[in-house]
Amino acid sequence: MNWKWDMFFDAFPFVVQGLWITIALTFASYLFALLFGFMWTFLKRIPNKPLNWLVTWVMEFIRSTPPLVQLFFIFYAWPMVPGIGMTLSPFTSAIVGIGIHYSTYISEVYRSGIESVGKGQWEASRALNFTRWQTWRKVILPQALPPTIPMLGNYLIIMFKEVPLASTIGVTGILHMANTYGAHHFRYLEALTIVAILFLVLSYPAAVLVRKLEEKMNRRFDKNEILKEDKGVVM
C-alpha cells in the first residue's frame, strides 16, 4: 500500500475547484438535451414516411456512436467545416456534444410518456371540440409528463457521470483538475480517488432519491390499474 494522506488533503482543495464547472456543465447539457429531445419527438411525429425514416436513422446514428468521438467532432472538426463551421469554446462544445447525444435518449422517454396516454383521451378531446394545441396542453402532456419524471431524473445522473468526458477537450472540471494535479506531482492516485469519491458522494444520494420517486410513481399507477379493473367486468 502506497497511500499518502498528506497528498490527499493537499490535492482536495485543488480538485474541488473544478466541481462547479462539472455541475454547471451537467445542468447546461441536461437542459440542452431536454429541449433537443422535444425536437426529436416532434420531428418523429410528423406523418411523413421518408422524413420519419431519416429521423429514426439519424437518431440511431447519434445513439450508437461514442459520445467521445462526437465531442471531438464538435470541438476539432466543426470549426473546419466550410460555410457553417465555427469555433466553439470547450465548455460550449461539451454542452452541445453531450446534450445532443443524450437528447436522443430523452426523446425516447418523452415518446414512452406520450404513448402511455390512452387513445380514449385523444378521442374525448376531439369530442369536446378541443383544438390540437388545447389537446396537447390540457389533456395529453399533463398525463404524459409526470410518469417520465423518475426516468428524466435518471438521465440527469447518467449525464453527470458522462460529463468528465469533457476533460479530454480541456473543460476544467474535477477530472481535469485531478489530471493536472497528477501530472504536476507525478502522482495520480490520491487526486483520482478524490474525483471518484466526489462522484459517488453526489450521485449516490441522487440515485436513491430517484429510486424513491420511482417507487412512489409505481404505487400511484398501480392503484389506477386496480381502480380500472374494478370498474370493468373482468374481476
Added chain:
Amino acid sequence: MIDISILDVFPVLLKGVSVTIQVLVLSAIFSYLIAFIAGFGRLSKNVLVRKFTGFYIEIFRGTSLIVQLFWFYYAIPMLFNVQVGSELMAGVLAISLNYGAYMSEIVRGSIIAVDKGQREAATALNMTRFQQMRLVILPQAVRMMLPEFGNYLIQILKATSLVSLIGMTDILYHGNMLRSTNIAMAPTIYLLILVFYFILALPLIFLTRKAEDISKKGVASS
C-alpha cells in the same frame, strides 16, 4: 500543403478496428460474466455476500467509467506498487466492472420478475434450489434479459472508444493521430470514425431487435 482525402483516411482508421473489436469482445464476455455473478450475489441467502455485491455495484454505478479507467490505469499501479500489466487489461477491467455492475441489476430484476407461482410449483415438485434456478427460473429470466443485454452491448462498443485515452491504438486513436498532423481534415476524419463505429454497431442493433422479438414470443403473461 498535403491534400488527403477519404481514401487516405480510411486505411489509417482500418488499422484500429481490430483493437476496438478485441476490447469489445473481451469486455462483453467479462461484463456478462460479472453481471451474472453479481446478480446472483445480490439474491444470495448470505447477508455478507449480498452486502458485498451491493457495495461493489453502488461504487461502480456511482462513479463514471472514464474515472474508473484512469483509476485502474494510473492509480492502482501506484497504490499497490505493481504493474497492472497492459493497457488492454486496465481497459477491459474498467469497462467490464462498470457494465457488469449495471447489467447485474438486469439479471437480478429478471430473476425476481419470474412469476412466484413458478418457484412454488418447482418447490412442489421437490426440486432443489439449484434445480429450480437452472430448470425453471433461469430459462424464463434469461429471455427477459436479452433486449437489455443487447442494448448494453452497444453501450460497451461506445465505451471502447475511451481506451484510446490510455494509449490503446483503436480507431479513435489512429484518427486523433491523423488529425494532429492534418488539422484541416478533421471533419472527414471524425465523420469517418463515427461511420466506422456505426457500422460496427449495426449488427448489434439488429441483434437487439431480434432479442426483443425472442423475448416477446410465446409469453403467456401480458
